[in-house]
Amino acid sequence: MARVVRFHQYxxxxxxxxxxxxxxxxxRNEVQIRVRALGLNRAEALLRRGTYIETATFPSGLGLxxxxxxxxxxxxVSTFAPGEAVSIVPPVSMVRWxxxxxxxxxxxxLxxxxxxxxxxxxxAAVWMQYLTAYGALVDIAGLARGEVVVITAASSSVGLAAIQIANRIGAIPIAVTRTLAKKSALREAGAxxxxxxxxxxxxxxxxxxxGSNGVRVVFDAVGGPAFEPLTxxxxxxxxxxEYGGLSPEPTPFPLGNVLGKSLTLRGYLVHEIVRDPARLARAKAFILDGLSDGALKPIIARTFPFEDIVAAHRFLESNTQVGKIVVTI
Known part of the structure; x- marks a missing residue:
């Protein structure tokens, strides 16, 4: 017997x-862990509300x-043994896992x-944010030393991970945030x-x-009207x-900019890295090396006990946090 979080309706x-x-x-080929901490993600709030790319089966669990x-x-399973400390790469299905x-x-x-x-x-605050940012900036875009990269929703855990990864590469991260309240935290994070x-x-x-050279790489979680000035x-x-689509407003297609500059607008989910063993292995090696050398340092906004999972989700949806929300058991 164990305690789990479930929901019976959206x-x-x-x-x-x-x-x-x-x-x-x-x-067979599964590992069961006694959980000590959970990292919260916006995808879990979307599943709970019925607006995620995956459909809940009630009563549904959640968590990535x-x-x-x-x-x-x-x-x-021969690579793990009871008693070892481990963390989890986000599964493709949080309803199944x-x-x-x-x-x-x-x-x-995983x-x-x-x-x-x-x-x-x-x-618990490592894998979603760094895998997502690595997959976009390194695996897909091939971000290089000295290049400028624009990162929107920069105070999110993925945005902060993107700033750190850009700095580790030697690129120049430009953070975009909505409010002045998060500016100093973004500066401290390395923007x-x-x-x-x-x-x-x-x-x-x-x-x-x-300047006149423009920006080759934009990493956007918002969409909406910002597409025109970004492009x-x-x-x-x-x-x-594009990996998020947080804006409630329509996202116009910036036809003139796309045609005139031969731009690529690329949809992206971390699932494509998780599903590909070779790409995942390269990503894990990059992230583990960055954690070891101190270039990658997860930023935790706030920690909640397991019993306060409702309050943790309310804080998640407040959009006031800088970094990752963690729940401890």
Whole structure:
């Protein structure tokens, strides 16, 4: 028996319930962990509200990131043993592999022995943000030393990870945030320049920063009307990688900029990295090296106990945090 978080209908944070259920042993090629910490992601709020790319099956579990201790291994698993500290690469389906639980089971290929000095709370804040940012900036865009990269929703965990990865490469991260309140935190996180979009003209500020060469790489989680000024600041042959679509407003297609500059607008989900063993192996090596050398340092906005999962989700949806929200068990 173990406690798990479930919801029986779509809705706000209040639909989340903690229940005690029987937990089956891990099947072949599975690893079961006793969870010590969870990393929260916006995707979980979208699943809870019924607006995610995956459909819940009620009563539904949820959760994409966890860290803890191996409890048991299934047949065919030889790389992990009970008692080892591990963290989880986000599975493609959180309905099939939900993380919000005292005991959670995952495919062995998604389990990672993280550096022990991280601790469980920090380890639970690693994989979604750094895999997402690595996949976009390094794997797809091939961001190079000295290049400018524009990062929107920069105070999110993925935005902060993108800033750190850009700095590790030697690129120049330009952070875009809506409010002045997060400017100093973004500066401390390593942003070379910060644009406050509610108070500054995005197009003119980008032109001032990028100059006549423009920006080759844009990493965007927002969409909406910002597409026009973002693409206006891009260099010929540039690539805009869209991974979120947070704006409630329509996203216009910037036809003139796309045609005139031969731009690539690229949709992206971290799933394409997770599904590809070779790409995932390269990503894990880059991230583990960055954690070891100190270039990659997860920023935790706030920690909640498991019993306060509803409050944690309310904070997640407040959009006031800088960094990752973690839940401890």
């Amino acid at each position: 809705g706000g944070p209040e639909v989340l319930r903690i229940a005690t259920v029987d937990i089956v042993p891990p099947a 990131e966890a860290a803890g201790i191996v409890e048991a291994v299934g047949e065919g 939900p993380a919000y639980a005292e005991l959670a089971t995952f495919p062995a290929e 389990v990672v022995k993280h550096p022990p000095e991280l601790g469980f709370e920090t380890a 070379a320049e910060i644009i406050v979009s509610d108070e500054e003209d995005l197009r003119s500020r980008l032109a001032d920063i990028a 206006a600041a891009m260099s010929p042959g540039g690539i805009l990688i």
